Amino acid sequence: MNELRYNPSELLICISARLMADNATCFIGTGIPMLAASLAQKMHAPNLISIFEFGGVGAQLEKLPLAVGDMRTFNRGLAAAGICDIMETATRGFVEYGFLGGAQIDMYGNLNSTIIGDDHAHPKVRLPGSGGANDVGSTCWRTIIIMQHGKKRFIPKVDFITTPGYLSGAGAREAAGLPPGTGPYRVVTSLCTLGFDKETKWMKLLALNPGVTVEQVVENTGFELIIPEAIDTNPPPSTEELRILREEVDKDRYYI
Amino acid sequence: MKILTSGNGDLIQPPDLDAFREWNRTQKSKALVDKVMTEKEAVERFLKDGDYIGIELYGTVRAPMSLVREIIRQGYRELRCAGQGVYESDLLAAANTIRELDWTYIGFEVYGLSASARRAVEGGYVKKVVEWSNAALSWRFKAAAMGVPFLPTRVMLGTDTLKYSAAKVAECPFTGMKVALLPALILDVGFIHVHRVDRFGNAQIDGISGFAGEMARASKRLIISAEEIVDEEITRQRPDRTIIPYYLVDAVVEAPFGAHPGEMSYCYERDEPHIKDYVKMSKDVEQASGYLDKWIYQLENHQQYLDLVGANTLEQLKLGEK
Numbered sequence: 412m413n414e415l416r417y418n419p420s421e422l423l424i425c426i427s428a429r430l431m432a433d434n435a436t437c438f439i440g441t442g443i444p445m446l447a448a449s450l451a452q453k454m455h456a457p458n459l460i461s462i463f464e465f466g467g468v469g470a471q472l473e474k475l476p477l478a479v480g481d482m483r484t485f486n487r488g489l490a491a492a493g494i495c496d497i498m499e500t501a502t503r504g505f506v507e508y509g510f511l512g513g514a515q516i517d518m519y520g521n522l523n524s525t526i527i528g529d530d531h532a533h534p535k536v537r538l539p540g541s542g543g544a545n546d547v548g549s550t551c552w553r554t555i556i557i558m559q560h561g562k563k564r565f566i567p568k569v570d571f572i573t574t575p576g577y578l579s580g581a582g583a584r585e586a587a588g589l590p591p592g593t594g595p596y597r598v599v600t601s602l603c604t605l606g607f608d609k610e611t612k613w614m615k616l617l618a619l620n621p622g623v624t625v626e627q628v629v630e631n632t633g634f635e636l637i638i639p640e641a642i643d644t645n646p647p648p649s650t651e652e653l654r655i656l657r658e659e660v661d662k663d664r665y666y667i
Numbered sequence: 668m669k670i671l672t673s674g675n676g677d678l679i680q681p682p683d684l685d686a687f688r689e690w691n692r693t694q695k696s697k698a699l700v701d702k703v704m705t706e707k708e709a710v711e712r713f714l715k716d717g718d719y720i721g722i723e724l725y726g727t728v729r730a731p732m733s734l735v736r737e738i739i740r741q742g743y744r745e746l747r748c749a750g751q752g753v754y755e756s757d758l759l760a761a762a763n764t765i766r767e768l769d770w771t772y773i774g775f776e777v778y779g780l781s782a783s784a785r786r787a788v789e790g791g792y793v794k795k796v797v798e799w800s801n802a803a804l805s806w807r808f809k810a811a812a813m814g815v816p817f818l819p820t821r822v823m824l825g826t827d828t829l830k831y832s833a834a835k836v837a838e839c840p841f842t843g844m845k846v847a848l849l850p851a852l853i854l855d856v857g858f859i860h861v862h863r864v865d866r867f868g869n870a871q872i873d874g875i876s877g878f879a880g881e882m883a884r885a886s887k888r889l890i891i892s893a894e895e896i897v898d899e900e901i902t903r904q905r906p907d908r909t910i911i912p913y914y915l916v917d918a919v920v921e922a923p924f925g926a927h928p929g930e931m932s933y934c935y936e937r938d939e940p941h942i943k944d945y946v947k948m949s950k951d952v953e954q955a956s957g958y959l960d961k962w963i964y965q966l967e968n969h970q971q972y973l974d975l976v977g978a979n980t981l982e983q984l985k986l987g988e989k
Contacts, residue, residue, distance in 0.1 A: 441776045464801060466875030478776050480728040482932035485875055493876040495809055498802035502821055531831050537788040539774030541828050545800035549822045572827040587825025588845025665777060
């Protein structure tokens, strides 16, 4: 491992940051999305509009937020509103990207962050719950999910659907009443970047992280993935990305 | 309106909007009277066991921690609670204060799961957990604030979050689209920490307002703690800043550094070593109870707490100009 110039968190952050476009509205959750948004602002997307659920809009992410309501989420911001305004803004279709994590994910991008176990009244592990995740996954146009890749996390059936992916497959979101044209867009993992097939909404391999093989991805996924003929490779973090990440974004090393 | 599906969770606090109107007419004084009192008086006077409570904002951000510590000190055991929390919810769980929860999020954000909430739920002290999304809980307050029994929304649809909630899915009578109906949530007692308040209760918040405006209007009793109690001339100079008007407020408590160890925007930063220590201690029952002893049970009031934290530590947390 020593020959690696970057660690797995740094790779996840850099790949996620590259998905954040300038002048786009991005709903940011705790952890890696915060670092990715800050990195994106300092690289290619100076006018990335970060949106935090308790009211922060358009912050300049100079210091890393430690909470989705802390004052860094509206540092030199464009607005300091409240949760209802933010969630209603997403419901009205103003928010393009939503970044989320989760404990478990299935082939349709459904996410669990509520319980481990099959009995809600007596869970094996009580997880933190939906928080804003369900709202983000329901109302943002494109949800981007960031997770460590592993067979216990990528499973055929999640213990609890906290946040909607494509539910039971094509058409299911719309049938449930969720706004049309929304849903999971990318899954960024420690091994690869995944997308979803247009027709079936099955999860699909798009690009491998440096040094990772298709076999490794398959071995670490608990359900069948669509493996297309042409697969990209994600470029490794550049020297510049790593410098900004280490020296500016997270110099206190809360995450990396 | 055609109801298509119903969540199977209990409606822990069924709303009665007409009773709420009556309450607001008869039990909420419109007179400009001095409501200043201590944490102890406010909690003793307005909170009884079994009540349904809400706390705003949350754990490490502008939370009414001096009031939360007082609730724990007074030994409530059967509270019901709107669960949007971090450190404050973990403390309430560690002290076995909560029996029923409308849960959206209880965790420590960057530091992971809430160990005490886990123990309370997995061990069975918390008897009832009903799931909601974050927007859903805030919109439930908003419905109560609007004085209506429910709001139609576009979240939670198609998920287990809805299945284990008390929401219902209905067909919209105007458009035919499916909407998730969220029942109004009227709190017995709400607790909110603000930057400044006058003695009557006119309260002002700087920075993001979280769900303070909605929750204040959804509370039958509302206890406000504030960094400072200011002369009414100050609040009257900037009435546009008053997001919680006095007639919503039952008690006004002065609590400088009242959000410690959390932060107060533009005033002071969060006390990271304190929070980290607690997260570590909370993983072990004995240590968690040691923390409660040291920082709550063995102290009589907020001033003693501040003395224990120490003036130097507090001074270092202060941000430049307020």
